[in-house]
Amino acid sequence: MTITHDVLLAAIDRITAAMQRDFDRLNAADGALGDGDLGVTMSRGMRAISDMKEDLPDDIGTALFQCAQAFTKTSGSSYGTLMATGLMSAAKTLRGQKAIEASAIPELIAAARDKMQERGKAELGGKTVLDSLDYLASAMAGADDMAAAAAQAVDTALDDFRDKPATVGRARIFGEKSIGMDDPGMLAMQSVVKAAVDL
Amino acid sequence: MTITHDVLLAAIDRITAAMQRDFDRLNAADGALGDGDLGVTMSRGMRAISDMKEDLPDDIGTALFQCAQAFTKTSGSSYGTLMATGLMSAAKTLRGQKAIEASAIPELIAAARDKMQERGKAELGGKTVLDSLDYLASAMAGADDMAAAAAQAVDTALDDFRDKPATVGRARIFGEKSIGMDDPGMLAMQSVVKAAVDL
Amino acid sequence: MKKILNKPEDYVDEMLAGMTAAHPEHYKLYGDSGKVVVRAKAGKGGKVGIVTGGGSGHLPVFTGYVGEGLLDGCAIGDVFSSPSAEQMADAIRAADSGAGVLRLYGNYGGDVMNFDMAGELVEFEDITCSTVLLADDVASAPPDEAQKRRGVAGMIYAFKMAGAAAEEGRDLDAVTALAQKAADACRSIGAALSPCTVPQAGKPTFEIAEDEMEMGMGIHGEPGVWRGKLQTADQIAGEMMDRLLAEVPLTGGDRVSVLVNSLGATPPEELYILYRIVKTRLEDAGATIVMPLIGRYATSMEMAGVSFTLCKLDAELETLLKAPCDCAFWSVG
Amino acid sequence: MKKILNKPEDYVDEMLAGMTAAHPEHYKLYGDSGKVVVRAKAGKGGKVGIVTGGGSGHLPVFTGYVGEGLLDGCAIGDVFSSPSAEQMADAIRAADSGAGVLRLYGNYGGDVMNFDMAGELVEFEDITCSTVLLADDVASAPPDEAQKRRGVAGMIYAFKMAGAAAEEGRDLDAVTALAQKAADACRSIGAALSPCTVPQAGKPTFEIAEDEMEMGMGIHGEPGVWRGKLQTADQIAGEMMDRLLAEVPLTGGDRVSVLVNSLGATPPEELYILYRIVKTRLEDAGATIVMPLIGRYATSMEMAGVSFTLCKLDAELETLLKAPCDCAFWSVG
Numbered sequence A, B: 001m002t003i004t005h006d007v008l009l010a011a012i013d014r015i016t017a018a019m020q021r022d023f024d025r026l027n028a029a030d031g032a033l034g035d036g037d038l039g040v041t042m043s044r045g046m047r048a049i050s051d052m053k054e055d056l057p058d059d060i061g062t063a064l065f066q067c068a069q070a071f072t073k074t075s076g077s078s079y080g081t082l083m084a085t086g087l088m089s090a091a092k093t094l095r096g097q098k099a100i101e102a103s104a105i106p107e108l109i110a111a112a113r114d115k116m117q118e119r120g121k122a123e124l125g126g127k128t129v130l131d132s133l134d135y136l137a138s139a140m141a142g143a144d145d146m147a148a149a150a151a152q153a154v155d156t157a158l159d160d161f162r163d164k165p166a167t168v169g170r171a172r173i174f175g176e177k178s179i180g181m182d183d184p185g186m187l188a189m190q191s192v193v194k195a196a197v198d199l
Numbered sequence C, D: 001m002k003k004i005l006n007k008p009e010d011y012v013d014e015m016l017a018g019m020t021a022a023h024p025e026h027y028k029l030y031g032d033s034g035k036v037v038v039r040a041k042a043g044k045g046g047k048v049g050i051v052t053g054g055g056s057g058h059l060p061v062f063t064g065y066v067g068e069g070l071l072d073g074c075a076i077g078d079v080f081s082s083p084s085a086e087q088m089a090d091a092i093r094a095a096d097s098g099a100g101v102l103r104l105y106g107n108y109g110g111d112v113m114n115f116d117m118a119g120e121l122v123e124f125e126d127i128t129c130s131t132v133l134l135a136d137d138v139a140s141a142p143p144d145e146a147q148k149r150r151g152v153a154g155m156i157y158a159f160k161m162a163g164a165a166a167e168e169g170r171d172l173d174a175v176t177a178l179a180q181k182a183a184d185a186c187r188s189i190g191a192a193l194s195p196c197t198v199p200q201a202g203k204p205t206f207e208i209a210e211d212e213m214e215m216g217m218g219i220h221g222e223p224g225v226w227r228g229k230l231q232t233a234d235q236i237a238g239e240m241m242d243r244l245l246a247e248v249p250l251t252g253g254d255r256v257s258v259l260v261n262s263l264g265a266t267p268p269e270e271l272y273i274l275y276r277i278v279k280t281r282l283e284d285a286g287a288t289i290v291m292p293l294i295g296r297y298a299t300s301m302e303m304a305g306v307s308f309t310l311c312k313l314d315a316e317l318e319t320l321l322k323a324p325c326d327c328a329f330w331s332v333g
């Protein structure tokens, strides 16, 4: 599969709709372990992207750069800034490209994960969106059905970390109480990925 | 019947107990038409009187003067001040007397009513404690069974004024809404009188 | 609404103990009652004294406004209850330095009776007293019965202006006349969203549904002019300004001060949202706003709601409003 | 708890519009975002700039403390949300007059990421930045992980002292070192009784039973060290002082300031009741209390609860604490 301008726009539509749909759910998940704004962050960021959809250039790199800026401008929440950092990382790599092969995606995700890790000064394994990205990058690399592998990976990441304590971000202070609870950022990534791959 | 030191002390006990018992009821009645403190005012004033009971002199006038002071010191609520004003009025008349005839009471009440009216700058007929006192003074004057007449008078006053609007004190601002509601000060006087005459 | 306290009956005494301990440079207790607050540093000898009094639960009103350029003494009662006449007499005694004392307080039945009684007490001690009643709440009686209105947040303008006039050395008649002029210049209206709890009563002062508000409600929960669905900030501010402007007609060139006051729980964020409309309405009427006051100046503990006070200035009132004052809650200059 | 507002998404913009309209002598907006507040009168040229930033809903924190002897600029986010990196960069640009800019803000993940990003942005414009993170809340991590603690009301001591140091003309290194020293001198703990509602979420940030409180809860409703039955004021104050004194050992002759802060709805009456115990405990430990602060200095809108901050002074910190400052919410000298 090849990612082009149109594919990107269609994915934006689906992700925007998913974030609208999951508004309450993500706020509630974040409310249980943080400040309850993750639904706001994601729906507002995606709405801003959606609003400028018509103006996004064909150049995928530049388009992603503008998506990143939408997140930096609409939100100062950790997740918004991390999303922006990850998108910026991919944007830099892809600048000037109008189409990219799906096979390039795992590496882009791994690079984004690393940049986000730097930005958030957090370890892998801390039960955050970083772990979802880590699972994604591994599962998608060399998979036959990348979409299915991606959708599976975000589920598996949630399952594997559910019973670990959070050690990063606002959720950290819940310590042991966070055991058994899903990380809101991982839930958000699950929704984003499933909407992106349309599964 | 003759009112002596002992009779006064026994009445104080009964009124104190009645105010304790009616604490919530008077607060609630005052809450519906005012600031909800009438139970506090009455129970606190009577408790202060009760606390100094052993030290009250035989001289009924001086004893009532000290009772009045208990109300001025424990409470600044209208009712406390009015009670003090009325007690002070009787105290002045009775100074030096160790026993008084029940037949003197209607006049004492009428005089108290007048002094309280001066203090509160309110008209008779305004649906206040003044009206209860007015009914009391009339009903008791020349009654065979003064206790029964007094108990009857405070009930009748409530019945007669229930469906009039309040025009005095905090209850005034409720205007028409106060129709059908009992004046808290009249309720308090009903309890005081019934406890005093032990009916 | 939950409260942090020990025994309800100790609420006021402990509050005063903490307040005087925290601000010994501003406040001290006077007399035996433990309920009379006076300036830590007495005013100049020969200055007219100004005292107020009323129930607790309204900080900074009443005790908070004891201070330089403001009040000299205050008798404070239990929560929402008038102080006793004896306490008021003590406040008058403390405030008198020979030039007489103005009793400047809100028009509530109990307070009036007790301040009258207190006046009779200190008369024997040759202290001359005058009285100005604050009756700024337009919701509590129609204009033709304005003398029946209750006093609410507008009282702080009277405290400030009369305090400054006394500090200037004016005599009792002049300070009294000025206080009356300040009182007459102010109109207020409030709107309540949630009740508060009087510690000794233990129950909220009134009940109101989660989606309702009450326009014109009094600071003790006295009923207002209507109760209905909670409106938007702009609607609330608009109606409150309508009602004030109906009583205080403004024309171009007028100068006004305005107080946007939280009843307690309502945070400054919401006051600022309201202030946008207040400002627009006043400027649309041609008035210039002088020293707007936005914050918690007269409260009912944890009650949610707001009040607006409009104070129409002339040159004299404006000068006195801007004169220096200093207490733990408000300082100017 | 009900709120007075228009559209939830306009809450912050309207609040800032009202705030700058009410206090044009103190605050003005800077840049295009509408979310960056700077001093109305710029500080002296060549002065080190101090900026902060964080979520809305904490007035006077953060924007309120922009002013003389305090902060130069502030980027403000949505309620309880970090402002964006671009907004922070704007605040830094406005605050810079060539002597560099100190970023002085609370230790929250989003704010740290964004201020880091903002620093990278202004680096290209040759603005030198330093950082001091405020991490005073003892309930949020044990002492051996003190760098993970979140910043709460103690930040106002750092704003005040660093602001005074910058006003004196110290250079960026010196102001930064002083701010770190002030931050290190402060420890805070809070207790919450009721939640608040983030306008856009529309629901309370947490739930708590009518007879419960939570010790150590964060200002956004982050869980604390225990939840249990509502205690008496003296018990609450006692435990909070225990926890602070365990971290800030005091001996005779020590000088401290203490902040008894309402989280919003809790009225000053209750703060004064608590202060009795605070004062006794500090004096029992032999310390002298300097300039106690009692009031609403750092809030969470209409949340009920309190926080205490203990700030141990040396001669330098005490001088800076008492130095003049002026903003709409706090003025000294």
Ligand SMILES: Nc1ncnc2c1ncn2[C@@H]1O[C@H](COP(=O)(O)OP(=O)(O)O)[C@@H](O)[C@H]1O
Pocket (backbone or CB within 6 Å): A030, A034, A035, A036, A037, A038, A041, A076, A077, A078, A079, A080, A082, A116, A117, A120, A121, A122, A127, A128, A129, A130, A168, A169, A170, A171, A183, A184, A185, A186, D082, D109, D110
């Ligand atoms: N430092 C960090 N590194 C990596 N991921 C983080 C970090 N901080 C937060 N996250 C992720 O972001 C999610 C919370 O996002 P968000 O609600 O925007 O945070 P906040 O509101 O606290 O700024 C967490 O569930 C976690 O997955």
Ligand SMILES: Nc1ncnc2c1ncn2[C@@H]1O[C@H](COP(=O)(O)OP(=O)(O)O)[C@@H](O)[C@H]1O
Pocket (backbone or CB within 6 Å): B030, B034, B035, B036, B037, B038, B041, B076, B077, B078, B079, B080, B082, B116, B117, B119, B120, B121, B122, B127, B128, B129, B130, B168, B169, B170, B171, B183, B184, B185, B186, C082, C109, C110
């Ligand atoms: N001016 C007045 N004249 C006569 N009676 C009054 C007056 N004001 C109040 N009352 C009586 O006092 C009662 C209320 O007493 P109280 O609760 O102590 O008043 P408040 O709390 O408003 O000071 C009223 O029900 C009425 O009977």
Ligand SMILES: [Mg+2]
Pocket (backbone or CB within 6 Å): A030, A034, A035, A036, A037, A038, A077
């Ligand atoms: Mg969050």
Ligand SMILES: [Mg+2]
Pocket (backbone or CB within 6 Å): B030, B034, B035, B036, B037, B038, B077
């Ligand atoms: Mg009453």
Ligand SMILES: [Mg+2]
Pocket (backbone or CB within 6 Å): B035, B037, B077, B078, C080, C081, C082, C110
């Ligand atoms: Mg009362």
Ligand SMILES: [Mg+2]
Pocket (backbone or CB within 6 Å): A035, A037, A077, A078, D080, D081, D082, D110
């Ligand atoms: Mg957030």
